[in-house]
Amino acid sequence: MPAAQTRPIGPADACPCGNGAYARCCGPFHAGDAVPATAEQLMRSRYSAYVLGDTAYLRRTWHPSTCPVDLETSEAEAAATRWLGLDVKRHTPQDATHATVEFVARYKVGGRAHRLHETSRFVRLDASGAESAEGRWLYVDGTFPD
Numbered sequence: 001m002p003a004a005q006t007r008p009i010g011p012a013d014a015c016p017c018g019n020g021a022y023a024r025c026c027g028p029f030h031a032g033d034a035v036p037a038t039a040e041q042l043m044r045s046r047y048s049a050y051v052l053g054d055t056a057y058l059r060r061t062w063h064p065s066t067c068p069v070d071l072e073t074s075e076a077e078a079a080a081t082r083w084l085g086l087d088v089k090r091h092t093p094q095d096a097t098h099a100t101v102e103f104v105a106r107y108k109v110g111g112r113a114h115r116l117h118e119t120s121r122f123v124r125l126d127a128s129g130a131e132s133a134e135g136r137w138l139y140v141d142g143t144f145p146d
Helices: 027-031 039-052 055-060 075-080
Strands: 081-093 098-109 112-125 136-143
Antiparallel strands (some): 112 136
16 A cells, blocks of 8 residues: 555544544544554554555554565655545454454545555564564555456
8 A cells, every 4th residue: 555645643533443433543542652452553553654644653563574575656756645444344362472363454546436445464572582472563465356
């Protein structure tokens, strides 16, 4: 997903993920004041980070073994992307440290509508990089059912 240009959002504004006010939803995660408790919360906060152009947050929440080096996109590419909405289909915890989230994200590029249907894999790691139920959720990768 291409990240949009960084754009301001107020605490009373609706969260881009569609789950309430930004200040009570993804805002605390982006600011570093809270950590997502579930893989679904992390996925929603990552979608919002794409909408807002917060590539630093995307990088912080991506497993280091799969995070692309070219995560940042050009301003022209980012400006051409307009995110339209997120639909979470399924959140499936496998155990205390592994989960999947299936979602559909809708967006437009250059006026053409697109949809991204993905089943994302997440893992929970502690500060040492070991799997731990006390760790933080990280995005690993995804498959595309469509």
